[in-house]
Amino acid sequence: MKVGNRAYRSVWAEGPRGPLHVIDQTRLPHAFETRHLDSPEAVAEAIRAMRVRGAPLIGVTGAFGLALAMDRDPSNAGLAASVKRLAQTRPTAVNLAWALERVRAKLERLGPAERAAAAWAEAHALADEDVAINAAIGRHGLPLLRGLHQRLKRPVNVLTHCNAGWIATVDWGTALSPIYQAHDAGVPVHVWVDETRPRNQGLLTAWELASHGVAHTLIADNAGGHLMQQGRVDLVIVGADRVTRRGDVCNKIGTYLKALAARDNGVPFYVAVPTPTFDWLANDALADIPIEERSGEEVRVVRGLDDAGRPGSIAIASDVTPVANPAFDVTPAALVTGIVTERGLFEANEARLASLRPSRS
Numbered sequence: 392m393k394v395g396n397r398a399y400r401s402v403w404a405e406g407p408r409g410p411l412h413v414i415d416q417t418r419l420p421h422a423f424e425t426r427h428l429d430s431p432e433a434v435a436e437a438i439r440a441m442r443v444r445g446a447p448l449i450g451v452t453g454a455f456g457l458a459l460a461m462d463r464d465p466s467n468a469g470l471a472a473s474v475k476r477l478a479q480t481r482p483t484a485v486n487l488a489w490a491l492e493r494v495r496a497k498l499e500r501l502g503p504a505e506r507a508a509a510a511w512a513e514a515h516a517l518a519d520e521d522v523a524i525n526a527a528i529g530r531h532g533l534p535l536l537r538g539l540h541q542r543l544k545r546p547v548n549v550l551t552h553c554n555a556g557w558i559a560t561v562d563w564g565t566a567l568s569p570i571y572q573a574h575d576a577g578v579p580v581h582v583w584v585d586e587t588r589p590r591n592q593g594l595l596t597a598w599e600l601a602s603h604g605v606a607h608t609l610i611a612d613n614a615g616g617h618l619m620q621q622g623r624v625d626l627v628i629v630g631a632d633r634v635t636r637r638g639d640v641c642n643k644i645g646t647y648l649k650a651l652a653a654r655d656n657g658v659p660f661y662v663a664v665p666t667p668t669f670d671w672l673a674n675d676a677l678a679d680i681p682i683e684e685r686s687g688e689e690v691r692v693v694r695g696l697d698d699a700g701r702p703g704s705i706a707i708a709s710d711v712t713p714v715a716n717p718a719f720d721v722t723p724a725a726l727v728t729g730i731v732t733e734r735g736l737f738e739a740n741e742a743r744l745a746s747l748r749p750s751r752s
Contacts, residue, residue, distance in 0.1 A: 392557040392571075394423055394602065401558045402443065402452050402518065408462070408511045411455050414558060415442045420598035421696055431460040431473055438480040438487075441590065445559020446632040446668055447521050450486030453477045454494050454517050458510035461498065465506035470498055482681045483641060483719050484632040485670045490517055518561045524665045525563035527733035532569025532628070532663055535736075537578050539625050546579035546606070548625045550615055553585070553643035554592035555630025555663065556599040565630040565663040567599065569731065574605045582607040583618060587643060589689040589716065612645055616652035626659040628731075634662070634669050636748065638724030638739030639676035644717055650726040659728040662739070666732055666747050676721045687714030 392399065402413045415426040417440065426442060428434050434456030437443050443452045460473035474491050481487055494513045498506045539547045555566035563571065573580050582600055584607050586593040593609060600607040610618070618624050627649055633641040640646070640662050653660040673679040691708040708714070727739035737743050 392562060392599075392603065400518070400522070400561050401445075401448050402455065402561060404455065404511070404515065407515070408508070409459070411459065413437060413443050413452065416444055416558060416595060417442050419558070420594045421702060428456075429459070431456045431463070431477065434459060435477055435480050438477075444592070445554065446484035446486040446630070447525070447560040447565065447665055448558070449481055449484050450490035450667065451514065451517050451521055451561055453480075453487045454490045454510075454514040457491060457494050458507065458514045461507040461510040465498075465503040467499075467503075470495060470506070481683065483683045486632075486665075486667050489667045493517070521561040521665070522563060524733040525557075525560050525565060525568050528565055528663050528665065528731055529563060529568030529572040531733070531735050532661070532731045533572045533576065533578075535626065535628075535659075535661065535731075536569055536573040536580060537576070540573075540578050543625065546581050547573070548581050548583065548623055550583040550618065550624045550627045550649070550658075551585060551593075551596055552612075552615075552627075552629050552646050552649050553587045554595040554599070556596055558595060558599065559630065564599075565665065566628045567596070569628065569663065570600075570605060571603060574603065580605060583615070583624060584609045585612050585615060585645070585649070586610065587645065588612060592643065615649050616656075619652050619656040619658050624653075624656075624658050626661060627653050628661045628663055631662050631664045631668055632719060633673070633680055634664055634730065635673040635676045635679070635724075636669065636671050636744060637674075637676075637741045638727055638730060638744055639673075640722040640724070640727060640730075640739075641676060641680045641682075641719050642722065644720050647720040647722045647726075650722045654726050660722075660726060661729050661731055662722075662727055663731040666734065669744070669747065671748050676723075680719075680721065682720075683718040685716045685718050687716055690714045690716050 411428045415424045418424045556564035584593045631642045697703045724739040
């Protein structure tokens with residue numbers, strides 16, 4: 392996708408073995424800045440601090456971090472330690488563990504002298520695959536929006552939660568990919584953008600949509616149910632950080648409440664994910680998926696621009712105020728209308744999803 396007149400990916404390496412760059416998402420939407428990551432520690436910090444975020448992007452960035460680690464220490468011990476360190480940065484997003492395991496499995500078959508070059512090659516391959524997968528998700532999701540427009544004879548109103556756009560992936564996005572492709576195909580779309588506190592990833596969605604010329608309106612998280620009651624939402628589409636084999640969906644905190652409101656108001660609720668986001672070993676989503684508990688400062692402190700346009704922070708709660716900050720929740724499959732993947736649209740149940748399962752899972 393383009394920022395200004397230049398096409399960007401969210402993570403990229405200038406050459407076969409770097410340098411590695413990412414878009415620093417902690418600076419958006421007020422400033423667009425890129426960041427050079429020159430070590431596995433820098434990659435780990437970028438993932439943990441959410442300079443890069445979004446399950447697909449975290450996975451690819453982690454793979455590049457492992458390549459940087461192999462430049463330094465390609466021994467068996469170095470490989471094992473680097474995989475463990477990177478996997479611990481964001482435990483909920485299964486794409487990270489999936490990508491690291493894919494690279495690790497490839498490297499274990501090689502001698503140490505061959506591992507760095509192979510790790511870089513595999514990371515580049517993962518990045519290219521992510522772009523192709525997300526473009527395919529958009530193609531399979533486009534008929535949902537086109538069909539609604541043809542039936543309703545007006546712009547389609549879509550509600551999103553969190554950011555599942557191109558900066559949450561290497562390119563295109565998951566939940567936003569059908570929206571971009573609908574817009575580009577001439578299907579009129581308007582997006583209700585949840586602000587998604589406390590990290591306010593909805594601001595990233597609004598920034599993306601504005602850059603692409605897609606009509607949108609930023610709303611408070613708690614406005615979604617009201618809009619559905621008023622008949623002003625035609626469908627909800629979100630991404631996910633992990634989906635179980637039964638079709639239960641783990642996504643940014645607040646997703647579950649949107650799914651409940653959608654069910655009560657007869658609004659279709661779709662999830663758009665690449666197949667690497669499925670955790671085929673997870674049986675009970677509430678028991679088997681680790682829910683990341685993030686710092687209370689994310690709730691206590693609001694960041695933005697002051698009256699002079701300068702970045703700043705404002706404390707809205709005392710340091711002694713107890714805070715809980717779970718980053719994700721689980722939406723049961725029964726509340727999910729369908730799951731859009733790069734291989735098509737599927738019902739959210741184990742029997743229908745089984746065809747997506749890799750034979751080695």
